[in-house]
Amino acid sequence: MDSPLVPFGSPxxxxxxxxxxxxxxxxxxxxxxxxxxADHVTMDGLAERAGLGKGTVFRRxxxxxxxxxxxxxxEEQRFQCxxxxxxxxLGPGGDPVDRLIAYGRARTRFLLExxxxxxxxxxxxxxxxxxxxxxxxxxxxxxxxxxxxxxLPDPDTLxxxxxxxxxxxxxxxxxxDQPPGGQPPGGQPAGCGENDLGTLLADGWQTLxxxxxxx
Amino acid sequence: MDSPLVPFGSPxxxxxxxxxxxxxxxxxxxxxxxxxxADHVTMDGLAERAGLGKGTVFRRxxxxxxxxxxxxxxEEQRFQCxxxxxxxxLGPGGDPVDRLIAYGRARTRFLLExxxxxxxxxxxxxxxxxxxxxxxxxxxxxxxxxxxxxxLPDPDTLxxxxxxxxxxxxxxxxxxDQPPGGQPPGGQPAGCGENDLGTLLADGWQTLxxxxxxx
DNA sequence: GACGTAAACGGACTTTACCCCGTTTCTCTC
DNA sequence: GAGAGAAACGGGGTAAAGTCCGTTTACGTC
Numbered sequence: 296m297d298s299p300l301v302p303f304g305s306p307x308x309x310x311x312x313x314x315x316x317x318x319x320x321x322x323x324x325x326x327x328x329x330x331x332x333a334d335h336v337t338m339d340g341l342a343e344r345a346g347l348g349k350g351t352v353f354r355r356x357x358x359x360x361x362x363x364x365x366x367x368x369x370e371e372q373r374f375q376c377x378x379x380x381x382x383x384x385l386g387p388g389g390d391p392v393d394r395l396i397a398y399g400r401a402r403t404r405f406l407l408e409x410x411x412x413x414x415x416x417x418x419x420x421x422x423x424x425x426x427x428x429x430x431x432x433x434x435x436x437x438x439x440x441x442x443x444x445x446x447l448p449d450p451d452t453l454x455x456x457x458x459x460x461x462x463x464x465x466x467x468x469x470x471x472d473q474p475p476g477g478q479p480p481g482g483q484p485a486g487c488g489e490n491d492l493g494t495l496l497a498d499g500w501q502t503l504x505x506x507x508x509x510x
Numbered sequence: 511m512d513s514p515l516v517p518f519g520s521p522x523x524x525x526x527x528x529x530x531x532x533x534x535x536x537x538x539x540x541x542x543x544x545x546x547x548a549d550h551v552t553m554d555g556l557a558e559r560a561g562l563g564k565g566t567v568f569r570r571x572x573x574x575x576x577x578x579x580x581x582x583x584x585e586e587q588r589f590q591c592x593x594x595x596x597x598x599x600l601g602p603g604g605d606p607v608d609r610l611i612a613y614g615r616a617r618t619r620f621l622l623e624x625x626x627x628x629x630x631x632x633x634x635x636x637x638x639x640x641x642x643x644x645x646x647x648x649x650x651x652x653x654x655x656x657x658x659x660x661x662l663p664d665p666d667t668l669x670x671x672x673x674x675x676x677x678x679x680x681x682x683x684x685x686x687d688q689p690p691g692g693q694p695p696g697g698q699p700a701g702c703g704e705n706d707l708g709t710l711l712a713d714g715w716q717t718l719x720x721x722x723x724x725x
Numbered sequence: 726g727a728c729g730t731a732a733a734c735g736g737a738c739t740t741t742a743c744c745c746c747g748t749t750t751c752t753c754t755c
Numbered sequence: 756g757a758g759a760g761a762a763a764c765g766g767g768g769t770a771a772a773g774t775c776c777g778t779t780t781a782c783g784t785c
Contacts, residue, residue: 310732310781334635337771348735353773355733417682419634420549452714456675463674467632467682499667507721525751525762553742563765565745570763574742634742 317355319345321369324362333363333411363416367409374405375431391443392508395436399461399500402432406465407493413466433458445508460503464496532570534560536584539577548578548626578631582624589620590646606658607723610651614676614715617647621680622708628681648673660723675718679711 323345327336338359342349356362383389384397406413437454440447447453524532538560542551553574557564571577598604599612621628652669655662662668 312781313733316733338773339771342735349737349772350735350774350776351733357773359772448717449710449714452710453717455679456711456714456718459678460671460675463678463682464670467678495664495667496671499664499671502663502668503671503722506724507718509721509724527751528763531763552740554740557765564743564767565765566763568743572743 313355316345316347316351320347320352320355320362321365324366328366328412333415336362336415358418360416360418363412367412367416370405370409371431374401377401378435391439392504395439395443395504395508396501398432398435398439399504400497402461403465403496403500404493406462407496410465417466432462436461443508445510457503461500528570531560531562531566535562535567535570535577536580539581543581543627548630573633575631575633578627582627582631585620585624586646589616592616593650606654607719610654610658610719610723611716613647613650613654614719615712617676618680618711618715619708621677622711625680632681647677651676658723660725662722672718676715 320341324336324341327341327344338349338352341362342352345352352362356365377385378398378401380386384393385401387394389397433454436457437450440450440454440457535556539551539556542556542559553567554564556577557567560567567577571580592600593613593616595601599608600616602609604612648669651672652665655665655669655672
């Protein structure tokens with residue numbers, strides 16, 4: 296006896312109320328982040344404001360970081376699309392080194408704009424943070440490094456270190472430094488000052504890549 | 511009336527019992543880390559085992575991460591000595607590029623050996639983690655980059671990114687992955703497997719620096 | 726449309742970092 | 756050695772993450 300109809304959805308398919316609640320929670324979380332700042336969002340607060348039990352929130356996302364991961368994932372989807380099937384130099388088709396540079400520029404911007412969420416997506420103890428950090432960057436860099444056919448002895452390790460150079464500054468060594476005594480809530484997304492930290496990091500990345508690719 | 515005797519110690523000098531308790535706490539912390547693993551050390555547990563009040567622990571170190579920072583600081587002292595006044599190639603006097611390579615190798619090793627403590631030294635919300643991350647590496651790299659007189663457009667940003675490439679893998683993208691179901695406590699310090707991750711990272715760093723310095 | 730099952734829900738409970746403030750102890754001066 | 760003042764101590768209290776388990780609800784079957 297084989298199952299008569301299983302339209303799509305690889306795992307056992309999610310129940311309707313579960314899916315709806317996931318959406319509600321995601322939306323509520325987005326609203327609360329915009330309103331209070333990412334690190335003033337608590338699980339109790341989120342549950343209450345969403346009109347759901349705390350158990351539900353944890354069932355859905357596992358941990359606090361899980362919510363931010365989910366949020367990031369959704370946005371990352373679009374970013375990855377541009378990288379995987381958009382026009383060059385970011386998308387496929389161009390010179391690998393140019394793609395590497397374009398990728399770093401785009402990624403830097405992406406991370407800075409979502410800096411607080413990305414930081415909140417880290418687990419404090421768990422083994423690895425899936426879907427954050429170099430989990431996307433590293434293999435992509437690895438691939439481009441391979442295509443560029445520079446004579447690198449160990450592209451696997453190199454790609455880890457380059458991913459770290461790219462994402463580290465935004466993810467951990469940077470901070471949404473509100474001016475001492477400033478107001479914690481709303482405001483612009485951070486990392487968008489007129490000093491243009493984004494430009495500095497993007498240019499730095501380009502220098503790095505050009506030097507490494509130089510023959 | 512000027513103060514009659516103030517032997518040394520720039521700030522108002524620490525009270526004797528405070529200093530003693532600091533030592534007790536540090537020792538107890540070291541013991542507990544060795545015994546339980548860094549992230550099974552709780553503030554209550556530490557206070558109790560040290561025979562002190564919880565309030566004392568927090569007064570001394572501010573936050574949980576503060577304890578691990580203090581522990582790391584103590585060891586870092588010796589490391590910094592070697593870098594600042596030891597023999598070349600690590601210490602001063604040699605070719606800046608060689609020093610850069612030697613520094614990265616030594617630092618990689620240092621971090622991998624203390625990987626769990628270094629991770630625990632991160633604050634979960636506070637602005638920056640003083641005395642962890644590139645707070646030492648970055649300026650040192652910056653200096654060597656300057657001495658090497660490569661024609662880099664923005665050594666300040668570059669040094670941040672290189673510090674991130676150096677410390678990131680050990681600090682956040684790596685995990686003391688005990689084999690699934692393995693015992694959490696004792697054992698060797700992690701990062702010392704025979705696959706020699708340390709060697710891979712050190713070699714990767716060297717490649718990176720050599721490529722950047724190549725003229 | 727009633728039924729059975731598995732999944733989802735909810736909120737009380739536990740754990741842990743961190744705060745507060747009355748009490749104790751050190752240290753300096755006379 | 757006694758007294759004053761400041762620093763350190765202690766532990767109960769709060770907030771927030773994460774767990775557990777009895778109850779409810781969706782969905783497929785008859």
